[in-house]
Structure formats: C-alpha cells, structure tokens
Amino acid sequence: MIExxxxxxxxxxxxxxxxxxxxxxxxxxxLRLQAxxxxxxxxxxxxxxxxxxxxxxxxxxxxxxxxxxxxxxxxLTTSFxxxxxxxxxxxxxxxxxxxxxxxxxxxxxxLLRDAGLFEREAFYEPPLDGFTYGGExxxxxxxxxxxxxxxxxxxxxxxxxxxxxxxxxxxxxxxAARALxxxxxxxxRADLYGLDVDPSIIRLAPFVWQAGGRIVDDIHAPTxxxxxxxxxxxxxxxxxxxxxxxGVIPPLIERRAEGPDARFIxxxxxxxxxxxxxxxxxxxxxxxxxxxxxxxxxxxAASVLHADAYCLGRQSRHKAAARDFIAFATGETGxxxxxxxxxxxxxxxxxxxxxxxxDPDQPPASARxxxxxxxxxxRTPNIPTWYEIETRIxxxxxxxxxxxxxxxxxxxxxxxxxxxxxxxxxxxxAGGLLKPAPAGGTTESDS
Amino acid sequence: xxxxxxxxRGCGLTLVGCVFVVPLALLFVASLHAPGSVPVPGDLxxxxxxxxxxxxxxxxxxxxxxxxxxxxxxxxxxxTAIVAGSLGGLGIRLMSPAWQxxxxxxxxxxxxxxxxxxWLPRFMAFQALGFGGSWVPxxxxxxxxxxxxxxxxxxxxxxxxxxxxxxxxxxxxxxxxRIWWRVALPQMRPAxxxxxxxxxxxxxxxxxxxxxxxxSERSQTAPLMLHALELLGASNWSVLMxxxxxxxxxxxxxLLIVPxxxxxxxxx
Numbered sequence: 001m002i003e004x005x006x007x008x009x010x011x012x013x014x015x016x017x018x019x020x021x022x023x024x025x026x027x028x029x030x031l032r033l034q035a036x037x038x039x040x041x042x043x044x045x046x047x048x049x050x051x052x053x054x055x056x057x058x059x060x061x062x063x064x065x066x067x068x069x070x071x072x073x074x075x076l077t078t079s080f081x082x083x084x085x086x087x088x089x090x091x092x093x094x095x096x097x098x099x100x101x102x103x104x105x106x107x108x109x110x111l112l113r114d115a116g117l118f119e120r121e122a123f124y125e126p127p128l129d130g131f132t133y134g135g136e137x138x139x140x141x142x143x144x145x146x147x148x149x150x151x152x153x154x155x156x157x158x159x160x161x162x163x164x165x166x167x168x169x170x171x172x173x174x175x176a177a178r179a180l181x182x183x184x185x186x187x188x189r190a191d192l193y194g195l196d197v198d199p200s201i202i203r204l205a206p207f208v209w210q211a212g213g214r215i216v217d218d219i220h221a222p223t224x225x226x227x228x229x230x231x232x233x234x235x236x237x238x239x240x241x242x243x244x245x246x247g248v249i250p251p252l253i254e255r256r257a258e259g260p261d262a263r264f265i266x267x268x269x270x271x272x273x274x275x276x277x278x279x280x281x282x283x284x285x286x287x288x289x290x291x292x293x294x295x296x297x298x299x300x301a302a303s304v305l306h307a308d309a310y311c312l313g314r315q316s317r318h319k320a321a322a323r324d325f326i327a328f329a330t331g332e333t334g335x336x337x338x339x340x341x342x343x344x345x346x347x348x349x350x351x352x353x354x355x356x357x358x359d360p361d362q363p364p365a366s367a368r369x370x371x372x373x374x375x376x377x378x379r380t381p382n383i384p385t386w387y388e389i390e391t392r393i394x395x396x397x398x399x400x401x402x403x404x405x406x407x408x409x410x411x412x413x414x415x416x417x418x419x420x421x422x423x424x425x426x427x428x429x430a431g432g433l434l435k436p437a438p439a440g441g442t443t444e445s446d447s
Numbered sequence: 448x449x450x451x452x453x454x455x456r457g458c459g460l461t462l463v464g465c466v467f468v469v470p471l472a473l474l475f476v477a478s479l480h481a482p483g484s485v486p487v488p489g490d491l492x493x494x495x496x497x498x499x500x501x502x503x504x505x506x507x508x509x510x511x512x513x514x515x516x517x518x519x520x521x522x523x524x525x526x527t528a529i530v531a532g533s534l535g536g537l538g539i540r541l542m543s544p545a546w547q548x549x550x551x552x553x554x555x556x557x558x559x560x561x562x563x564x565x566w567l568p569r570f571m572a573f574q575a576l577g578f579g580g581s582w583v584p585x586x587x588x589x590x591x592x593x594x595x596x597x598x599x600x601x602x603x604x605x606x607x608x609x610x611x612x613x614x615x616x617x618x619x620x621x622x623x624x625r626i627w628w629r630v631a632l633p634q635m636r637p638a639x640x641x642x643x644x645x646x647x648x649x650x651x652x653x654x655x656x657x658x659x660x661x662x663s664e665r666s667q668t669a670p671l672m673l674h675a676l677e678l679l680g681a682s683n684w685s686v687l688m689x690x691x692x693x694x695x696x697x698x699x700x701x702l703l704i705v706p707x708x709x710x711x712x713x714x715x
C-alpha cells in the first residue's frame with residue numbers, strides 16, 4: 001500500500017502546483033492582456049477591465065503586469081515561440097517592430113473597421129501612422145505622448161528667469177539653462193544645473209529635426225542613416241555644446257551619482273526632458289513646483305512620438321472579444337479611466353480635450369502642451385530592427401556626450417567634426433541592421 | 448596562543464562581515480526616506496526617517512501574498528532539491544571511478560550551459576506538458592537536485608564517507624534508501640546546510656523563471672513585485688529600497704543562522 005501512496009502524493013503535489021494561478025471560469029471567454037505597468041498604472045488597467053466586464057460579462061480579461069520593457073519583450077518573444085502568447089499586449093512604438101518581422105500580429109485596424117468600431121478622425125493621427133505597416137493599422141494606439149521640457153517654476157522665479165514661452169527658441173532655452181546654472185557654495189562647481197537629460201537617440205532626434213535634418217533617408221523604408229548633413233549634425237551637437245561649452249548639464253561623474261529624474265525632483269536641475277509618464281511620478285513629490293513646456297524650436301518645431309498600442313496575437317482564439325476590448329479601452333470610458341492614472345495622453349481627441357486629461361486640479365498646469373505638441377510629432381522608423389539599433393547606438397551616444405575632460409579639451413575646436421565623429425560611431429554601431437524594409441512599405445520622405 | 452589566534456580570526460571575520468553589511472545598511476537607510484523624496488548624494492540619513500515606504504510597498508503591490516508564494520516555493524523546492532541532490536551525490540559515489548569521472552564531467556558541463564540557451568526549449572516543453580502558468584516549472588529543477596553544482600557538492604561530501612561503512616551497512620541488509628538516510632546523510636550535514644543555503648538563495652531571488660511561467664498575479668513571487676515597483680521611478684526610490692530590504696531580510700536571517708549550524712557540523 002505504501003508503494004502506491006508515494007506516487008499518489010507526488011501526483012497530488014503536481015496537480016496542486018499546476019492549479020496555482022489558474023481560475024478560468026468554464027463558460028466565459030478568457031483573454032490575457034500583458035503590459036508594462038507600474039502599480040498605479042496596473043490599478044488603472046484593472047479598473048478598465050472591471051468596467052469592460054460590466055459591459056461584457058461573458059468576457060474575462062486577465063491582466064498580466066510586467067515591471068520593465070526588456071522583460072516584457074522577453075516574455076512576449078518566448079511565449080510567441082511556444083505558442084502561448086497573450087491574446088493582447090500593449091507595446092511601445094519603438095519596440096513593436098520586431099513583432100512585425102515575426103508575423104505574429106493580427107492587424108487590428110481591419111477588425112475594428114469591419115465591426116464599425118473605428119472612426120479614424122476621432123483619434124490623433126501620428127500614433128495611428130506610427131502603428132501602421134504595409135498600409136494596415138496593425139496595433140491600436142492608446143496614448144500619444146511626446147518629449148517635452150519639465151521645468152521647475154520655483155527655480156525660474158527665484159533666479160528671475162522668464163518662464164518658457166510656447167514658441168521659445170534654442171537661444172532662449174540656452175539662455176535660461178545658463179542663467180539657472182549656479183555655483184551656490186563658491187567651490188567653482190555648479191550645484192544647480194540648468195538642464196539634465198539622458199542622452200539617447202530618442203532625446204537627440206527632435207533637435208536633429210528642429211535643425212532641419214533627418215535621422216534616416218526614408219522613414220517608411222529606411223536604407224541608411226541620413227545624419228551626414230550640416231543640419232543633422234548641428235542638431236546632434238546641440239545638447240553636447242550645452243554641456244561642454246556652456247556647462248549647463250552635469251558631467252559624467254555627477255550623473256553616475258544621480259540621474260536626471262532624481263536631480264530634477266531634488267531641485268538640482270531646473271529643466272529636464274521627458275515624456276508624459278514623468279508627470280505621474282512628479283505628482284507624488286511634495287513641495288515641487290513644476291510645469292511642462294514644449295521643446296524649444298530652431299528652424300522648425302518638432303518633437304518625437306511616444307506611444308503605446310494594443311496588439312492582438314495572430315494565434316488568439318478570441319479575436320472578436322479582444323477587438324471589443326480594444327474598442328472599449330480606446331473609447332470614451334476606457335480612455336477616461338486610464339487618463340486618471342496621470343500616465344497617458346489619451347489618443348482619443350474628445351477625451352484628451354476633456355477634464356479627464358486637462359484636469360485643472362492636477363499638475364502640470366500646462367498639460368495642454370502635450371496636445372499642442374502633437375502636430376509637430378515625428379517618429380523613428382517602425383522597422384523590425386529599430387529597437388536593436390537603439391540599444392546599440394545609445395551607449396555610443398552616451399559615451400560621446402560624456403567623454404573625458406581630456407578628450408573634451410582636445411576636441412574643443414573640433415566644431416562640427418565632433419558631430420560627424422558621432423555619426424561615424426552611430427553607423428558603425430548599427431552595422432547592417434538598417435536595411436530596406438520588406439515589400440509593402442510606402443516611400444514617403446522623412447523630412 | 449590558541450586564544451589569540453581565535454581572537455584574530457574572529458576580528459578578521461567581523462571585518463569581512465562588516466564589508467558585506469555596508470550595502471545592506473545603505474539599503475536600510477535609503478528605505479527610511481519618505482515616498483516622494485529622493486536621496487541627496489552625500490546625505491545618508493533622511494531628515495525625517497520613517498516606515499512610510501514600507502507601508503507604500505504593501506499599498507502598491509500585493510507583496511504579502513507574493514512573499515508567501517515565494518516562501519511556499521522555497522519550502523517545496525529546497526527539501527526536494529536536498530533529497531534529490533544528496534541521493535544523486537551518493538549514487539555517483541557508489542559508481543566505478545570511470546563512471547564517477549564521467550558523471551562529474553557531465554555535471555560540470557551542465558552547470559556551464561548558459562541559461563539563455565535552454566530557457567526557450569524548457570519553456571516550450573513545459574507548455575507542451577500543460578504546466579504553463581503553474582509553479583511546476585519552477586519546482587521541477589529540484590527533482591534533479593536543484594542545480595548541477597549542488598549535486599556536485601553532495602558528491603564531494605559523499606566521497607568523505609568511507610566505502611567500508613557503506614559496504615558494511617549493505618552487508619547488514621540495509622537498503623540503499625536506508626543507507627542514504629541513516630549513514631550518508633548524517634555525515635553530509637555541512638553539505639546539506641550549504642546546499643540548503645544556496646538553493647534557498649537561488650529560489651528566493653529567482654526572477655526569470657517566475658517571469659516566464661507565472662501569468663496570474665495571485666501566483667507571482669516577490670522578485671516580480673520588486674520589479675513592478677522599479678517602474679515607479681525616481682520619486683519612489685525609497686519604496687523600491689523598502690521592497691528590496693523585505694526581500695533581502697529573510698536571506699540575511701538564513702545567512703546568520705546556517706553558518707552556525709554549519710560550523711557546529713564541521714566541528715569548528
């Protein structure tokens with residue numbers, strides 16, 4: 001008898017372990033939605049799911065939050081390979097390209113359109129364009145953020161610096177950053193910096209566009225970087241010049257001790273560049289008087305698209321239910337619920353223009369800046385290899401931006417040659433990843 | 448002379464211990480900052496220390512449930528790994544020298560395989576078996592001893608048992624399981640303690656496997672919650688530090704307890 005009990009006990013243990021985490025209702029459609037979400041955001045998604053459940057009690061949506069983008073992508077690629085991918089997932093605009101290449105996505109646009117659930121005019125165009133591939137809307141955007149300037153109102157006031165104007169220029173931005181960079185204890189080192197920023201292609205790109213340059217030769221079917229122009233190099237060098245020649249950005253050693261977000265929150269930097277997501281973190285900080293302003297303009301105004309979208313796995317067995325959830329989440333109710341988290345700029349115009357987003361009781365006071373910036377938004381290419389290109393070139397940009405003082409001295413008179421050096425480094429780092437897209441993309445110009 | 452040497456040894460160990468305590472102390476101090484503030488470089492002690500960050504951890508994520516899940520997983524994983532690993536180690540010890548060499552080579556080879564090279568086939572295998580979303584894939588490695596290095600550790604410990612003892616027990620008509628339980632395991636206590644320590648640390652801090660296999664938030668483990676908090680950003684670093692402290696505390700406790708038993712077992 002004992003011989004039989006042990007295997008039975010083992011089987012019972014395995015069954016118990018297998019049961020952990022499962023709780024599907026037998027008669028309802030079960031959808032799985034995976035997204036990168038901090039705890040506050042996760043709560044907003046759960047409220048969204050609960051609201052959807054009241055409309056569609058037959059559909060159960062399981063929310064799977066993931067803490068970081070890298071793990072989100074790892075989990076998605078693994079589960080797609082194993083045939084167990086979530087029905088729906090939210091993905092950032094710059095990271096979705098790799099899923100196009102593996103052909104695992106069911107185009108959401110035609111599904112919504114055929115069901116009469118999609119009116120293009122109701123949404124902002126840049127994110128729709130960003131998630132369109134081969135003429136089809138592949139994933140349905142839920143937000144449309146952009147890079148803006150976060151500025152410390154108290155510091156601007158304390159040092160008598162004019163608040164940023166809606167149409168401020170590189171010169172005014174430079175002057176403000178310079179006026180706000182202060183040595184407060186007389187040790188010949190700045191204690192307050194005018195600006196702090198993470199150097200990456202997504203941060204530099206708007207300055208390239210503002211200077212009249214381009215990132216790639218063709219945004220829809222890029223074959224090479226188009227950074228070898230005076231305009232593009234001028235844009236690439238703008239922030240580095242602010243750091244080296246004007247000294248308004250902290251040097252590397254200080255950045256290692258404290259990143260731009262923490263420095264801005266502490267009041268050690270008067271300005272920083274970030275997307276809408278940063279607003280939610282700042283709302284939690286007591287006593288910080290802050291607001292947002294558009295990026296300064298040069299030859300033209302430009303910012304870079306930050307957006308996330310709902311993508312539908314081709315292998316999902318519940319495409320109709322998933323489509324209905326997407327329609328709900330990007331509808332009036334869903335968008336308003338998510339806006340309350342403070343993390344997103346709604347992609348639906350009516351909600352973005354409403355108090356759900358422009359809440360006068362919540363900072364930033366100039367939340368409309370995010371909406372006013374939308375017409376100037378441009379994007380990086382949505383090719384399968386773009387994310388890998390970014391991960392390769394961002395360390396190169398950081399190293400170039402914060403190279404040693406000795407190198408800085410040697411390159412003080414380099415002028416634009418220093419910018420061309422960065423272009424060389426970017427092209428080398430990207431290697432052969434920037435290749436023509438497969439047939440199906442259009443050939444509009446990036447400029 | 449012996450007392451002096453013992454004193455010097457004690458001082459040296461304390462000094463080494465202090466070096467490892469410094470990061471933990473910094474972690475603890477950082478966790479005392481209020482949420483919504485950021486630590487100022489150079490200013491270690493917060494102006495108004497408190498436990499609000501710890502409260503925020505439990506308010507933001509279901510950390511209590513996740514820690515309980517992690518504890519249950521450790522409670523399942525570690526004993527299984529010790530039983531399987533010690534049986535494996537003893538089994539190898541009982542083989543001929545040529546087979547012992549082959550097994551040790553195999554174990555070292557298995558320990559050298561990068562995890563990235565096996566996670567996809569393993570994931571697909573468990574999905575095919577219908578264990579996706581469950582704890583089985585997290586527990587299953589324990590059936591193989593937890594990790595090749597643990598089996599190797601038990602094998603090395605088993606080598607210290609005289610073969611004559613094992614053969615004598617066999618002559619007394621003891622079965623192999625009885626020999627393992629009565630003869631081998633008592634003599635492998637230091638290895639058991641070391642293996643338990645290592646298996647607990649690996650299982651408790653495991654991140655990639657729970658990330659890949661666990662879908663439901665109810666079944667998620669504490670490291671996943673820690674990563675969820677990371678996204679709160681710079682204004683909530685103290686919350687992240689508090690969660691890190693909560694995760695580090697049990698391991699530190701075990702680190703304090705196990706060496707004593709290990710020391711006693713060795714006879715130090």
